[in-house]
Amino acid sequence: MDANAMTQLQAAKELKTNQALVSRILSRRWKRKSAQIQKIADSLGVTASIDPRTSPELMQALAEVWNGDEEDARALAQCIRAIGEARKTSSF
The missing domain is CATH 1.20.5 (Single alpha-helices involved in coiled-coils or other helix-helix interfaces)
Structure with a gap:
């Protein structure tokens, strides 16, 4: 999925999640990495790691x-x- 070619809302709909979660993943602002976070991050081309x-x-x-x-x-x-x-x- 090319996250740059679509809005967060469009990405959320395609991934069957909400825009707020997509926003947190793209800005790397999640508190606990889960399978769902990993799956969505992979789909968005974002590395799901926490420092x-x-x-x-x-x-x-x-x-x-x-x-x-x-x-x-x-x-x-x-x-x-x-x-x-x-x-x-x-x-x-």
């Missing part, structure tokens, strides 16, 4: 627990990835 540095809560938590060591960084990353895997298999 974790935009979350003050997440950055503060990392600052509180990371000891500055690279090994500790790997351990924390492993914990975060494990949470992501757990979400795939449960209603976390």
Whole structure:
């Protein structure tokens, strides 16, 4: 789909969603990436990624627990990835 060749409203109708969601996806303003966000973003040719540095809560938590060591960084990353895997298999 060529998102530049149609309005957000036209894109929303074609994707069976609403214009507000199309707008948020195009401006990369969603809080949680879901299968629906990914599907619509793919259709619009937008990369559906969220920069974790935009979350003050997440950055503060990392600052509180990371000891500055690279090994500790790997351990924390492993914990975060494990949470992501757990979400795939449960209603976390």
